[in-house]
Amino acid sequence: MRSVKQSFDLTDQVAIITGGAGKLGEKHAEAIAEFGGIPILLDIDNKSGTEKAHKISSEYQVKCEFKLCDITDESQILSVKDSLLSQYGHIDILINNAAIDPKVEKKSDQNLSRLEEFPVDQWNLELAVGLTGAMLCSKVFGLEMSKNGKGVILNISSDLGIIAPDQRLYKKSGLPNDKQPVKPVTYSVIKHGLIGLTKYLATYWVDEGVRVNSISLGGVSKNQDPKFVERLTNLIPLGRMAHEDEYKAAIIFLVSDASSYMTGSNLVIDGGRSCW
Numbered sequence: 001m002r003s004v005k006q007s008f009d010l011t012d013q014v015a016i017i018t019g020g021a022g023k024l025g026e027k028h029a030e031a032i033a034e035f036g037g038i039p040i041l042l043d044i045d046n047k048s049g050t051e052k053a054h055k056i057s058s059e060y061q062v063k064c065e066f067k068l069c070d071i072t073d074e075s076q077i078l079s080v081k082d083s084l085l086s087q088y089g090h091i092d093i094l095i096n097n098a099a100i101d102p103k104v105e106k107k108s109d110q111n112l113s114r115l116e117e118f119p120v121d122q123w124n125l126e127l128a129v130g131l132t133g134a135m136l137c138s139k140v141f142g143l144e145m146s147k148n149g150k151g152v153i154l155n156i157s158s159d160l161g162i163i164a165p166d167q168r169l170y171k172k173s174g175l176p177n178d179k180q181p182v183k184p185v186t187y188s189v190i191k192h193g194l195i196g197l198t199k200y201l202a203t204y205w206v207d208e209g210v211r212v213n214s215i216s217l218g219g220v221s222k223n224q225d226p227k228f229v230e231r232l233t234n235l236i237p238l239g240r241m242a243h244e245d246e247y248k249a250a251i252i253f254l255v256s257d258a259s260s261y262m263t264g265s266n267l268v269i270d271g272g273r274s275c276w
């Protein structure tokens, strides 16, 4: 019988993190490294990905690799899979984290974030990464896990995967209502969609030992406009945004045997925002 502490251990587990060169991808990778796993950062940002993999390797004294991979392209995902299988022989964890952060900004007198103006090319681009990319990575890497009889997929959703954006947060003074910037529709659709993908995959591979969960993260503090922060924190019972390191423990819980009786669920960590 493993102790509770041992159930969090990730020694030698190969953990793919899409969008691993980004802000939170790096944090997920650090947490995995701290628990003995081998983080594999997939990203289109070669420079940041290479630097972050190198930094994590030397700080945590574990293997950590960067693989240049556009997750909208299935052939690139397949070649990452082949290279990981020939190097390690197994893939244990997939964190679908990559996304394009949709812009809430105003250009001249037009505001492209608004539904009436939202360009279909932008819709296609964001869904291709946030939703199609997550499906393709799950298809390719999840299949390997299912053949191996074990594995974990974790989809990174958001508080906006369970509630609607409060568009009052993005209001700018001096603009009429129909010109106000908004959180684009894509973010809601992608983040709700990831929770749907979670439930689909959790039951699809349940007999093959692959567990699939998602996590709804609240906003992380990163020098946002103080007015925006004040409005947002008024909606959060804990009265603040998250620190970038505050999700690490939950990530380890969800990708390790510590969550062995959990699949098809969404863990909400949002400072209480969605209960108000």
Ligand SMILES: NC(=O)c1ccc[n+]([C@@H]2O[C@H](COP(=O)([O-])OP(=O)(O)OC[C@H]3O[C@@H](n4cnc5c(N)ncnc54)[C@H](O)[C@@H]3O)[C@@H](O)[C@H]2O)c1
Residues within 6 Å of the ligand: 018, 019, 020, 021, 022, 023, 024, 025, 042, 043, 044, 045, 069, 070, 071, 072, 096, 097, 098, 099, 100, 101, 129, 133, 156, 157, 158, 159, 217, 218, 219, 220, 221
């Ligand atoms: N930061 C927050 O406050 C917050 C809150 C809730 C949820 N989230 C979610 O957490 C995840 C990470 O957020 P972040 O703040 O680190 O974002 P980020 O923009 O720093 O990182 C996203 C990464 O995805 C990569 N990417 C984009 N297109 C790609 C593609 N085609 N193939 C491979 N990689 C690609 C980018 O290069 C980038 O490195 C996202 O899913 C985001 O929606 C973030």
